[in-house]
Amino acid sequence: MNALVRQLPERVTYLDIPDLEKKFKPLLEKQAQEIIFDFQAVRALDSAGAVFLQTFTEKLKAAGSDVRFENISGNIARTLKLFTPLETETRVKIAKENFFARVGASVYEWGSYFIESIFLFTNIFYWAFVAFFRKKLRRRAEVINQGIQIGVNALPIVALIAFLIGFILALQSAAQLRQFGANIYVADLVAVAMVSEMAPLITAILVAGRSGSAITAEIATMKVSEEIDALTVMGVDPLPYLIVPKLYALIIALPLLTVFANVIGIIGGAVIGVTYLDIDLMPFFKEVLSALRYKEIFTGMVKSLTFAVIILLTATYFGFKAKGGAEGVGRVTTSSVVASIFFVIVADSILGLIFYFGGPSF
Amino acid sequence: MTGKTLIRVENLVGGYNETVILNDVSFEVFEGEILVVLGTSGCGKTTLLKHLIGLLTPFSGKIYLFGQDLLRMPEQQASDLMRKIGVLFQNGALLNSITVADNVAIPYEQHTDLKPELIRQLVRLKLKLVGLTKATELLPSELSGGMRKRAALARAIALDPPILFADEPAAGLDPVTAAALDRLLLNLRKLLGMTLVVVTHELASIKRIADRILFLDRGKVVFVGSVEQAEKSELQQVRKFFNP
Numbered sequence: 240m241n242a243l244v245r246q247l248p249e250r251v252t253y254l255d256i257p258d259l260e261k262k263f264k265p266l267l268e269k270q271a272q273e274i275i276f277d278f279q280a281v282r283a284l285d286s287a288g289a290v291f292l293q294t295f296t297e298k299l300k301a302a303g304s305d306v307r308f309e310n311i312s313g314n315i316a317r318t319l320k321l322f323t324p325l326e327t328e329t330r331v332k333i334a335k336e337n338f339f340a341r342v343g344a345s346v347y348e349w350g351s352y353f354i355e356s357i358f359l360f361t362n363i364f365y366w367a368f369v370a371f372f373r374k375k376l377r378r379r380a381e382v383i384n385q386g387i388q389i390g391v392n393a394l395p396i397v398a399l400i401a402f403l404i405g406f407i408l409a410l411q412s413a414a415q416l417r418q419f420g421a422n423i424y425v426a427d428l429v430a431v432a433m434v435s436e437m438a439p440l441i442t443a444i445l446v447a448g449r450s451g452s453a454i455t456a457e458i459a460t461m462k463v464s465e466e467i468d469a470l471t472v473m474g475v476d477p478l479p480y481l482i483v484p485k486l487y488a489l490i491i492a493l494p495l496l497t498v499f500a501n502v503i504g505i506i507g508g509a510v511i512g513v514t515y516l517d518i519d520l521m522p523f524f525k526e527v528l529s530a531l532r533y534k535e536i537f538t539g540m541v542k543s544l545t546f547a548v549i550i551l552l553t554a555t556y557f558g559f560k561a562k563g564g565a566e567g568v569g570r571v572t573t574s575s576v577v578a579s580i581f582f583v584i585v586a587d588s589i590l591g592l593i594f595y596f597g598g599p600s601f
Numbered sequence: 602m603t604g605k606t607l608i609r610v611e612n613l614v615g616g617y618n619e620t621v622i623l624n625d626v627s628f629e630v631f632e633g634e635i636l637v638v639l640g641t642s643g644c645g646k647t648t649l650l651k652h653l654i655g656l657l658t659p660f661s662g663k664i665y666l667f668g669q670d671l672l673r674m675p676e677q678q679a680s681d682l683m684r685k686i687g688v689l690f691q692n693g694a695l696l697n698s699i700t701v702a703d704n705v706a707i708p709y710e711q712h713t714d715l716k717p718e719l720i721r722q723l724v725r726l727k728l729k730l731v732g733l734t735k736a737t738e739l740l741p742s743e744l745s746g747g748m749r750k751r752a753a754l755a756r757a758i759a760l761d762p763p764i765l766f767a768d769e770p771a772a773g774l775d776p777v778t779a780a781a782l783d784r785l786l787l788n789l790r791k792l793l794g795m796t797l798v799v800v801t802h803e804l805a806s807i808k809r810i811a812d813r814i815l816f817l818d819r820g821k822v823v824f825v826g827s828v829e830q831a832e833k834s835e836l837q838q839v840r841k842f843f844n845p
Binding site for chain 2: 252253254256259260285286287290291294314317318321322324325478563565566567596
């Protein structure tokens, strides 16, 4: 039986492998041959080339051929030796847990999330209360700074969105109310809907997206870069130092933003009332004022205060949960925004029901 | 050194924004040598490295890689050139969202037509070279600092680049691992003919690997020569570095 001799080219590098693969493929189809790879001409052999030649040889051997390398210089031999393919790993199969184990694990996991959050929240409330009476912990400058970031800087976007919401509410209801000649009730509808429902909700969602995410990202970054640990070992509790000023700022800023959104939203409705329904400005606002009772205003304020607390707690909880590096920060920030919008809407529904059925009537 | 010149830097003036950090730097790197860039903290070592790999554009001066002018090169050509250099960044610079193995596979997947099976094999080999066989399926955030650096080295040498730039490869490693890493660098040079430009502070490491030393002081090259020459240098700051 004659040996098949295959000359290897001068360069066997990652760029040449696809060609070599094509050239040598027919060898695999032949049965039980003696094959010799001649390294005479080879000047450059890189790791990819070495691995390719050796895995290919393994394949040929598996097909029953006898393979030899010839004319190997010292350096080439060393490269081949250094880049000898590893045995294919045997993956350890992880036994699938049964249904009950998985359910149990996830219940346990959610339970521990719940307990963690209760601890965190009670701590925050405790410090919020204590910090109010301790001068050192008050950090008034930081509260003002946060208030500007959360409140003042959000004014333009809140104004725009509130205006559009008021505008659309009026537009949609106008078409219906017109059929009954009840044009003037557009004012009632816009006022009540804005003040007790839309303004608190929309403002909270905007603030959750703007500031909730910022708070989470800030805390998460501090967590992964060990700044939180640094504060702790300096004897500075991160909760009163970092979180409580934000809580104060949110509790002040969100209701104010909501009041602002109320006014702008009603103005948005008035634009439709005046231009499309031919109501004069004075009667429109007179109707608005007569429609609004304390109950609506109270509902709106209670909601926005609740939302402020919810946004802060969610943002803080997720911020402290961050681990890993930059991608960990991104992950918790996304979760935080989704969760805080979810909780805001759930809380809105619950408060809505409470005030509708069991609310104080004044 | 007799090899041909792979990198030539002529009168390089560079830095960030308006700040000049490197002032009139000229030197050559020859094929197959290990050049160690030294200097006190903040003297512009990393900045020099960033200029060499094209991340920063110099204010003036010329940089030749493989005899080609790095600064007057069409984008395509520059990107081809980038495949011929490997860079090990100071903190590893692994992509955090994918596993170590996937990180090392990036150069193969983006620049070669190799079969996935072969790529997998190569990735495992490169990771074995740096001693990380157990960590292939972990995320970079789950590794220690030293392991991250070694994984980054595996990625840098994926395509067996003729030139490897390494920014503080031994920093943060224990002496045993650092020595193993140095042996690996020497081995790579010997087997693959790699040329290395290494920025480092570690005296032990310098003595093990350096063929020549380039000493920077306040943005200027003050000394070029072997370790023995540096130890006996007339310049106080160079001599002090070796005999602190």
